[in-house]
Amino acid sequence: MALTEISTLGEFGLIKHLTEEFPLKNPESVKGVGDDAAVLDFSHDPDTRVLVTTDVLLEGIHFDLVYTPMKHLGYKAAMVNFSDIYAMNGMPKQITVTIGVSKRISVESLDALYDGIRLACERHQVDLVGGDTTSSVTGLTISITCIGTAAKDKIVYRSGAKVNDLICVSGDLGAAYMGLQLLEREKTVFLQTKDGVQPDFAGKEYILERQLKPEARRDIIERLGQAGIVPTAMMDISDGLSSELLHICEQSKVGCRVYEEKIPIDFQTASMAETFNMNLSTCALNGGEDYELLFTVPLALHEQVNQIKGIKVIGYITDESEGTALVTRDGAELTLKAQGWNPLKNPVE
Amino acid sequence: MALTEISTLGEFGLIKHLTEEFPLKNPESVKGVGDDAAVLDFSHDPDTRVLVTTDVLLEGIHFDLVYTPMKHLGYKAAMVNFSDIYAMNGMPKQITVTIGVSKRISVESLDALYDGIRLACERHQVDLVGGDTTSSVTGLTISITCIGTAAKDKIVYRSGAKVNDLICVSGDLGAAYMGLQLLEREKTVFLQTKDGVQPDFAGKEYILERQLKPEARRDIIERLGQAGIVPTAMMDISDGLSSELLHICEQSKVGCRVYEEKIPIDFQTASMAETFNMNLSTCALNGGEDYELLFTVPLALHEQVNQIKGIKVIGYITDESEGTALVTRDGAELTLKAQGWNPLKNPVE
Numbered sequence: 001m002a003l004t005e006i007s008t009l010g011e012f013g014l015i016k017h018l019t020e021e022f023p024l025k026n027p028e029s030v031k032g033v034g035d036d037a038a039v040l041d042f043s044h045d046p047d048t049r050v051l052v053t054t055d056v057l058l059e060g061i062h063f064d065l066v067y068t069p070m071k072h073l074g075y076k077a078a079m080v081n082f083s084d085i086y087a088m089n090g091m092p093k094q095i096t097v098t099i100g101v102s103k104r105i106s107v108e109s110l111d112a113l114y115d116g117i118r119l120a121c122e123r124h125q126v127d128l129v130g131g132d133t134t135s136s137v138t139g140l141t142i143s144i145t146c147i148g149t150a151a152k153d154k155i156v157y158r159s160g161a162k163v164n165d166l167i168c169v170s171g172d173l174g175a176a177y178m179g180l181q182l183l184e185r186e187k188t189v190f191l192q193t194k195d196g197v198q199p200d201f202a203g204k205e206y207i208l209e210r211q212l213k214p215e216a217r218r219d220i221i222e223r224l225g226q227a228g229i230v231p232t233a234m235m236d237i238s239d240g241l242s243s244e245l246l247h248i249c250e251q252s253k254v255g256c257r258v259y260e261e262k263i264p265i266d267f268q269t270a271s272m273a274e275t276f277n278m279n280l281s282t283c284a285l286n287g288g289e290d291y292e293l294l295f296t297v298p299l300a301l302h303e304q305v306n307q308i309k310g311i312k313v314i315g316y317i318t319d320e321s322e323g324t325a326l327v328t329r330d331g332a333e334l335t336l337k338a339q340g341w342n343p344l345k346n347p348v349e
Numbered sequence: 350m351a352l353t354e355i356s357t358l359g360e361f362g363l364i365k366h367l368t369e370e371f372p373l374k375n376p377e378s379v380k381g382v383g384d385d386a387a388v389l390d391f392s393h394d395p396d397t398r399v400l401v402t403t404d405v406l407l408e409g410i411h412f413d414l415v416y417t418p419m420k421h422l423g424y425k426a427a428m429v430n431f432s433d434i435y436a437m438n439g440m441p442k443q444i445t446v447t448i449g450v451s452k453r454i455s456v457e458s459l460d461a462l463y464d465g466i467r468l469a470c471e472r473h474q475v476d477l478v479g480g481d482t483t484s485s486v487t488g489l490t491i492s493i494t495c496i497g498t499a500a501k502d503k504i505v506y507r508s509g510a511k512v513n514d515l516i517c518v519s520g521d522l523g524a525a526y527m528g529l530q531l532l533e534r535e536k537t538v539f540l541q542t543k544d545g546v547q548p549d550f551a552g553k554e555y556i557l558e559r560q561l562k563p564e565a566r567r568d569i570i571e572r573l574g575q576a577g578i579v580p581t582a583m584m585d586i587s588d589g590l591s592s593e594l595l596h597i598c599e600q601s602k603v604g605c606r607v608y609e610e611k612i613p614i615d616f617q618t619a620s621m622a623e624t625f626n627m628n629l630s631t632c633a634l635n636g637g638e639d640y641e642l643l644f645t646v647p648l649a650l651h652e653q654v655n656q657i658k659g660i661k662v663i664g665y666i667t668d669e670s671e672g673t674a675l676v677t678r679d680g681a682e683l684t685l686k687a688q689g690w691n692p693l694k695n696p697v698e
Contacts, residue, residue: 012596030398034600035507036436036584037402037497043395049379050399052479053386054445054494060486061449087385096403098492100410130401137409143447143492145403148386158384235385247361251383 003106015133017107018114022121022128026093028149029127038129040094042149049155051148053084059139067183070109072212073142074116080238081146082124083216083291087236088157090150091221094129095121098143100136113142124218154230156295161233161252165296165317168231170220170310172264173241174280177287178272179204179211185276206268214291221293223308231295240286243338244294246324252296255322258315258336261329285326286339352455364482366456367463371470371477377442377498378476387478389443391498398504400497402433408488416532419458421561422491423465429587430495431473432565432640436585437506439499440570443478444470447492449485462491473567503579505644510582510601514645514666517580519569519659521613522590523629526636527621528553528560534625555617563640570642572657580644589635592687593643595673601645604671607664607685610678634675635688 006014019033031039042048057063057077065073078095085092097117101110121128126146186199201208216236224231233252235244241263249256263284273280296317297305305311315327325333355363368382380388391397406412406426414422427444434441446466450459470477475495535548550557565585573580582601584593590612598605612633622629645666646654654660664676674682 031506036433037400037439037495039437039499039504040399040401041501042391042399043397043501046392046395048392050389050391050496051386052389052443052445052494052496054447054479054481054492056447056449056481056483056490056492058449058483058485058490061484084385088388090386094401096401096494098403098405100405100407100490130403132403132405134405134407135410136407138487141405141407141449141490141492143403143405143490145401145445145494146386147399147401147496150388152390152392155388157380 003108005103006101006105006107006110007103009107011133015131018110019128022118024127024129025125026127028093029129032127032129033131038094038096040129040147047152048149049152051085051088051090051150052145053081054143054145055080055084056141056143058141064187065140066187068212070112071116074113075120075213077142077144078117078120078126079214079216080291081144082120082126082218083236083238085146085148086216086218086221087234087293088150089154089221089230089234090148092124092126092146092148094127094147096130096145097128098132100134100141102136102138102140105140124216156231156234158233158235158248159251161248161254161296161317162298163254163317163319164299165232166299166302166305166313167245167256167258167294167296167315167317168305168311168313169237169241169264169292169294170217171290171292172266172269173237173290173292174284174287175207175210175266175269176214176289177283178269179207180289181276182207182272183211204268204272206266207272211289214289216291217293220310227304227308229297229301229304231297234293234295237290237292237294238288240288240339241294242285242336246336246338248294248296249324253320255318255320256315256324257318257327259327262312262314264312352457354452355450355454355456355459356452358456360482364480367459368477368480371467373476373478374474375442375476378478381476381478382480387443387445389478389496396501397498398501400434400437400439400499401494402430403492403494404429404433405490405492407490413536414489415536417561419461420465423462424469424562426491426493427466427469427475428563428565429640430493431469431475431567432585432587434495434497435565435567435570436583436642437499438503438570438579438583439497441473441475441495441497443476443496445479445494446477447481449483449490451485451487451489454489473565505580505583507582507584507597508600510597510603510645510666511647512603512666512668513648514581515648515651515654515662516594516605516607516645516664516666517654517660517662518586518590518613518641518643519566520639520641521615521618522586522639522641523633523636524556524559524615524618525563525638526632527618528556529638530625531556531621532560553617553621555615556621560638563638565640566642569659576653576657578646578650578653580646583642583644586639586641586643587637589637589688590643591634591685595685595687597643597645598673602669604667604669605664605673606667606676608676611661611663613661
């Protein structure tokens with residue numbers, strides 16, 4: 001079947017085509033795509049605050065279309081934005097999606113991208129309310145802005161961690177990074193093999209899914225809410241545990257101790273690190289793209305937090321003067337460094 | 350003086366550097382740059398609605414750095430977003446700015462970009478509250494989301510035009526397009542001349558400014574508000590008068606008659622069109638990037654609208670069955686066509 005060129009639809013035709021299957025569901029979404037701006041209503045509760053976050057994904061920097069299915073890419077692009085809203089202890093409500101596309105991208109390919117965005121929106125009860133579509137001289141550009149809400153007295157900033165607070169993380173760390181390593185290796189093998197041998201990913205499904213189709217932790221926010229727990233500080237882990245923890249410590253003006261042995265790591269992550277002969281703790285500390293939640297709670301909530309599924313205590317907050325350190329398995333203290341994934345460290349021309 | 354490479358600052362250093370001189374001014378802006386999301390407060394008035402719009406500018410598609418000063422580019426990128434909020438009869442309050450930059454862009458160059466954004470924000474009383482910064486494999490990418498407010502019973506959609514309403518535009522049309530033609534011609538001359546002869550833009554300042562540094566019409570919205578006038582339909586003119594008018598007619602399910610002789614055109618625009626041997630009305634109808642306001646008001650408001658500085662009545666709304674037409678100077682009727690500037694019509698690979 002021949003693919004459809006986007007030029008056959010035109011800009012407005014394309015926007016209409018891509019967004020027509022996004023019926024508005026939230027009462028806060030008054031008017032979506034189709035005018036100069038979307039119209040939202042947050043007046044139902046005077047104690048509601050509005051959260052806004054934005055993230056851009058650029059081809060060649062954040063994703064490689066050689067091994068990234070468009071549907072997964074759409075899902076992930078939406079999810080990384082939802083994750084930022086959850087990290088404020090809020091709930092995502094609306095997104096706007098802006099894409100820059102080159103001629104080689106077909107309408108069918110964009111349909112798959114929007115299928116992924118739609119799935120993410122359905123699962124997290126978010127409305128697509130606007131966006132912009134343009135051509136791009138080069139690669140695919142996806143810029144998403146997410147709007148959410150939170151109760152004004154339950155918003156969690158990075159700056160609220162206090163001495164003796166417990167440091168907690170959801171899920172496990174390093175898997176997305178190991179998934180990326182595996183995909184990069186298989187891409188190299190694929191390109192070097194004349195016959196284009198298909199890679200065997202059996203037994204590696206988890207780390208691949210963590211890289212290609214991460215899930216923002218709405219469930220953790222809901223469980224914390226049900227337990228009546230409001231963290232003192234919170235962030236989502238996009239650049240790596242070390243980097244995010246240093247942000248919290250810097251903005252809260254505190255120090256920390258994190259125990260290497262407490263960092264949650266999945267079996268597939270550990271197995272892959274061994275295959276690649278990489279240091280497992282380094283992967284978990286600096287890997288990035290986990291989209292798990294990192295937060296602190298008062299020491300008094302130790303029992304309550306321990307009872308919540310999917311949360312692990314990995315350390316505690318100290319006075320600023322004690323610095324930020326990782327306590328290794330043999331009891332040594334190593335100063336934490338932000339070696340996280342930083343797309344500006346080695347900008348490509 | 351040597352220019353500073355962005356890699357010396359790192360992602361977080363760069364964001365901090367670029368955004369530190371944007372103090373929050375609006376009471377609706379609770380928390381700006383520096384956390385996972387910005388926090389906004391729209392709870393002061395239950396009749397307030399929140400508007401959200403987003404626009405992306407890509408190098409090679411929307412701007413050419415050969416003749417676009419970075420400060421002007423920043424100003425324009427902010428302004429095109431403000432314009433969308435005004436076109437809903439709202440007031441812009443916050444923006445988030447996301448940039449993708451290649452290695453060849455210096456910190457000083459980004460400073461100039463943000464100087465332009467800052468100037469636009471100061472003039473229109475808008476707070477910069479967030480964003481994202483990343484490297485780009487190729488050109489400069491600027492994606493801005495603007496949040497605004499409007500009284501719920503005064504929001505103006507594209508769909509409200511009624512038969513016999515007057516069609517009005519602010520300012521004059523076609524100037525930004527002629528400015529672009531002039532810049533493109535001078536670029537060609539410059540590139541063909543070995544000595545790099547500097548172009549002479551004397552007497553062309555107005556059309557150049559219209560292209561490089563457009564001004565969103567906050568003043569028109571304020572004057573309409575002072576006169577107690579709520580348009581029945583409104584859009585800003587970014588793709589050209591024809592294209593926008595067809596949007597209003599389609600969404601309002603009406604027709605229109607626009608008088609060629611009534612379309613406001615500046616002297617410099619007319620003079621430049623003559624130099625280029627281009628049809629002046631075509632330039633004014635299809636030129637695009639004017640960022641003027643196109644709106645409709647009930648016939649009964651004719652006198653009131655005429656008294657407002659900077660607004661001109663150019664035609665009227667008809668029944669849908671009468672079609673959409675331009676009435677030429679000799680009384681002929683030509684069907685309006687959307688030949689506006691469409692960045693998807695000829696996507697570049």
